Each structure stands twice: as structure tokens, then as C-alpha cells.
Amino acid sequence: MIHLSPPHMSGKELEYIKKAFESNYIAPVGEFIDKFEEMVKNYTGTKYALAVVNATSALHLALRVLGIKAGDKVAVSTFTFIGGVSPILYQNAEPIFIDSDEYWQMDVNLLEDALKKERPKAVIVAHLYGQIGRIEDIAYLCKKYGVFLIEDAAEALGAKYKNQFAGTFGDIGVYSFNGNKLLTTSAGGVMVSNNEEWIKKAKFLSTQAKEDFPWYEHETYGYNYRMSNILAAIGVGQMEVVEERIKRKREIFNLYKKELSDIAEFMPEINNSRGNRWLTTLLFNQKEPLKVMEYLFERKIESRPLWKPMHLQPLFRNAKSYINGKSEEFFKKGLCLPSGTAMSDEEVIKIANLIKES
Ligand SMILES: Cc1ncc(COP(=O)(O)O)c(C=O)c1O
Known part of the structure; x- marks a missing residue:
């Protein structure tokens, strides 16, 4: 089976x-964290980063640290994955x-x-499929x-706008290291911020909110969200190749685009930006995405509709x-194509040809 993003x-x-x-140090402490x-x-x-069990928990910590509580409203992208919303x-x-x-x-006007x-x-703005939008606006x-900005850059590690990284434009940014992401620690997430107090508070909450006493003393409740040293060791090996992986993701995107631009429109990239092209995504002009998906699946190739x-x-x-x-139209016409960085050019071209003949 060729998977979407192994x-x-x-x-x-x-x-x-x-x-x-x-x-x-087989624990949520150690040199690799x-x-x-x-x-x-x-x-x-x-300036500051905190490694936790996944991006969903990082977003939860972000909301908690920023004081978002029962009854508060949080504006969030509708075109996204549930993990970016359930913390609300x-x-x-x-x-x-x-x-x-x-x-x-x-969309800035709707916002x-x-x-x-x-x-x-x-x-909470999601940087979808590793791309970045009108983030300055x-x-x-x-x-x-006077509203806090949290960037859900779960899919967008390494994406840049005017040479500034996704996740660093707002108050707090979050990256995912889930098994299907650009880089993985099997499961994992990192929260970043230039505000030391927020990261300190998030660390405190991520380790059960233990006050500084010889015994366990609690003035509030926390979570068991800290990343383990073992998973962080994987993360160190992965971060060493982050730029290589982005380069390959972008090559895969360009190859698909060259092969398929007659039958589909590809996700655009805003001027002055560099997306990580985590997944190559397209909108078919005529083809039925679910039929294409089935056709590929029968040939042991995984593809998936865009986020509902x-x-x-x-x-x-x-x-x-x-x-x-817009997002309803994307969902109706779109498909995510296999985008694993270990794929050869030949495999990408084979998949593109199967899509054409489907
Ligand atoms: C946009 C978005 N937000 C949040 C998440 C949640 O990340 P995690 O699986 O690390 O909790 C994901 C992916 O899984 C995602 O794609």
C-alpha cells in the first residue's frame, strides 16, 4: 500500500x-526533550518551546494559558481537522x-x-496542508x-511567509509531530511562543500543576501532557532533516502539478510564501473525487477527501x-494525494497516470 504521508x-x-x-531517562524528562x-x-x-504529547494537547494548553474559559468565544477556521477545534x-x-x-x-473579511x-x-487560525495565508492581515x-492569536501550524512546520515561520506570527504557535505529518515523533506536539510566562505556565499545567512544595500540592488542576524523552529522541533525528523533507514534498507537488494540471487545479501558494506542501491537494475540474479515491484504493494507493x-x-x-x-466547494471537488517523501518520481508519475485513466 502506498500511504498518504507515512x-x-x-x-x-x-x-x-x-x-x-x-x-x-525513559520518562517525560531528559536530554532529548x-x-x-x-x-x-x-x-x-x-524564544521558547514546550514539547507535549500531541498538537491537540498543545492547543488545549494554549487556550488554558491564555485564560479562555467556559462561555468564551473562539473564532476558528472551519476548513480544518477536529484536533484544531476540540480543545475549544x-x-x-x-x-x-x-x-x-x-x-x-x-478569510480575512469574514474574520x-x-x-x-x-x-x-x-x-485559532489553521495553516492548512502546510500552507500559509494572509497571516499578516x-x-x-x-x-x-485585542484578541489573542493562536496559530494551528500542526501541518505547517517550516512553512514561511516573508521568510518568517508559520507559528511565529501570533501569541502562541503549535506544531504536530503525529505519524502522518512532515516530521514525526510517532505522536507529539510542540508549542512555541516568545512569551516566557505562557510557556512556563503551559509546562506547569502539562505536568499535573504541581506547586513548589516537598509534597504534591495543588492550587489548580493540570494534565499529563508532557512528551517522553524517548519520543523526543526521535524528534531530534527528524529535525535534522526538516529542510530535506520540505524540499522533497515540494518536488512531489511540482511533479503531480506538471502531470495533472489539465484535469485539476492545485492548492495555490500566496506570494512571498513557501509552504511545506505536507500533502499535495487538488480540486478536480470534472472528476468525482470519491471515485478516483476508490480507483486508487483498488490499486493499493491511499488518497483522501479534503477536510470536511x-x-x-x-x-x-x-x-x-x-x-x-469556499470550503464546501473544496470538500466537494478535492482530494489529497499520496505525498510521502520516500516516494520515487516514478511512483508519483504512476499515481498521476492512474488518476488520469480513472
Ligand atoms: C490542522 C490540525 N490541527 C490539529 C491537529 C492535531 O494534531 P495532533 O494529531 O498532533 O494532536 C492536526 C492533525 O492531526 C491538524 O491537521
């Missing part, structure tokens, strides 16, 4: 895991869904509408309306949404 190890990970074993955080910080150019529910806050623009990212009418406390609006917008999910039937029809 793990691609650098070859160093086992060596680092072995070192972690030898040190016996420190090193992994250091690498993410240095790469993205942020964990806080008993209310998601307000915002539709997409022509770059498939959060401003929602900021005026709903007065949310925070915005979004950051500007959040400042203008959150405002169309039964769970969010009654949620408030600012909609322009």
Missing part, C-alpha cells in the same frame, strides 16, 4: 533512542467558524465580521480587536459560522 526516518533516530535508553525543544526553537526563530470544547468555550479564501486559508459581531477572546486584525468543514459536521450543527461557500 513516517520517513532520517536513520539517526534509533541511535538517539538507544542513547535515551542508556541514560535510563531539551534538545528537541532547542532545535524547534532555533529552527522557527522563537475542552474549555467549554464556543467555536465560531470562519470560512476560507482563495488560498484555502482563513473581521466575526470579530466585530461576536467579540471572541481568541482566534490576520495578526493585524487580532491586535486591532467543521460547520457541516453534525457535532457543530448549531454553531455560529461565517461562511462564503
Whole structure:
């Protein structure tokens, strides 16, 4: 089976895991956690980083640290994965869904509408499929309306706009290291910020909110969210090849585009940006995405529809949404293609040919 985006190890990970074993730090502390955080910080150019069990928990910590509580409103991209939204529910806050623009990212005009009418406390902007949208405008609006900006860069490690990394434009940014992402620690997430207090508080909450006493003393409750040293060892091996992986993802995208641009439109990239092209995604002019998916599956090739917008999910039937029809159209016409960085050019061309003949 050719999978959508399988793990691609650098070859160093086992060596680092072995070192972690030898040190016996088989725990949510140890030198690899420190090193992994250091690498993410240095790469993205942020001051502080915290490694946790996944991006969903990192987003949850972000909301908690920023004081989002029951009844508060949070504006969030509708065209995204549930992991970027459920932390709002964990806080008993209310998601307000915002539709997409022509770059498939959060629409700035709809966001401003929602900021005026709903007065949310925070915005969670998803950088979809490793791309970045009008992030400067979004950051500007959040400042203008006095709203926290959290960047869900789960899929967008290494994406840049004007040479600044996704995840570093707002108050807090979050990356995923899940098994299907650009880089993986099997499961994992990292929160970044230039605000030391927030990262300190998130670390405190991620390790059960233990006060500084000889015994376990609690003034509030926390979570068991800290990343293990073993997984961080994998992360160190992965961070060493981050730019190589992005280069290959982009080559795969360009190859598909060259082969298929007669029958489909590809996800655009905004000027002055470099996406990581985590998944190659397209909109078919004529073809039925589910039929293509089935055709590929019968030939042991995995593909998947684009995210079903959150405002169309039964769970969010009654949620408030600012909609322009874009994400619904993307969902109807779109498909994610296999984008694993270990794939050869021949495999990509074979998949493109199968799509054409489907
Ligand atoms: C946009 C988005 N947000 C959040 C998540 C959640 O990340 P994780 O699986 O690390 O919790 C994912 C992916 O899994 C995602 O694609």
C-alpha cells in the first residue's frame, strides 16, 4: 500500500533512542526533550518551546494559558481537522467558524465580521496542508480587536511567509509531530511562543500543576501532557532533516502539478510564501473525487477527501459560522494525494497516470 504521508526516518533516530535508553531517562524528562525543544526553537526563530504529547494537547494548553474559559468565544477556521477545534470544547468555550479564501486559508473579511459581531477572546487560525495565508492581515486584525492569536501550524512546520515561520506570527504557535505529518515523533506536539510566562505556565499545567512544595500540592488542576524523552529522541533525528523533507514534498507537488494540471487545479501558494506542501491537494475540474479515491484504493494507493468543514459536521450543527461557500466547494471537488517523501518520481508519475485513466 502506498500511504498518504507515512513516517520517513532520517536513520539517526534509533541511535538517539538507544542513547535515551542508556541514560535510563525513559520518562517525560531528559536530554532529548531539551534538545528537541532547542532545535524547534532555533529552527522557527522563537524564544521558547514546550514539547507535549500531541498538537491537540498543545492547543488545549494554549487556550488554558491564555485564560479562555467556559462561555468564551473562539473564532476558528472551519476548513480544518477536529484536533484544531476540540480543545475549544475542552474549555467549554464556543467555536465560531470562519470560512476560507482563495488560498484555502482563513478569510480575512469574514474574520473581521466575526470579530466585530461576536467579540471572541481568541482566534485559532489553521495553516492548512502546510500552507500559509494572509497571516499578516490576520495578526493585524487580532491586535486591532485585542484578541489573542493562536496559530494551528500542526501541518505547517517550516512553512514561511516573508521568510518568517508559520507559528511565529501570533501569541502562541503549535506544531504536530503525529505519524502522518512532515516530521514525526510517532505522536507529539510542540508549542512555541516568545512569551516566557505562557510557556512556563503551559509546562506547569502539562505536568499535573504541581506547586513548589516537598509534597504534591495543588492550587489548580493540570494534565499529563508532557512528551517522553524517548519520543523526543526521535524528534531530534527528524529535525535534522526538516529542510530535506520540505524540499522533497515540494518536488512531489511540482511533479503531480506538471502531470495533472489539465484535469485539476492545485492548492495555490500566496506570494512571498513557501509552504511545506505536507500533502499535495487538488480540486478536480470534472472528476468525482470519491471515485478516483476508490480507483486508487483498488490499486493499493491511499488518497483522501479534503477536510470536511467543521460547520457541516453534525457535532457543530448549531454553531455560529461565517461562511462564503469556499470550503464546501473544496470538500466537494478535492482530494489529497499520496505525498510521502520516500516516494520515487516514478511512483508519483504512476499515481498521476492512474488518476488520469480513472
Ligand atoms: C490542522 C490540525 N490541527 C490539529 C491537529 C492535531 O494534531 P495532533 O494529531 O498532533 O494532536 C492536526 C492533525 O492531526 C491538524 O491537521
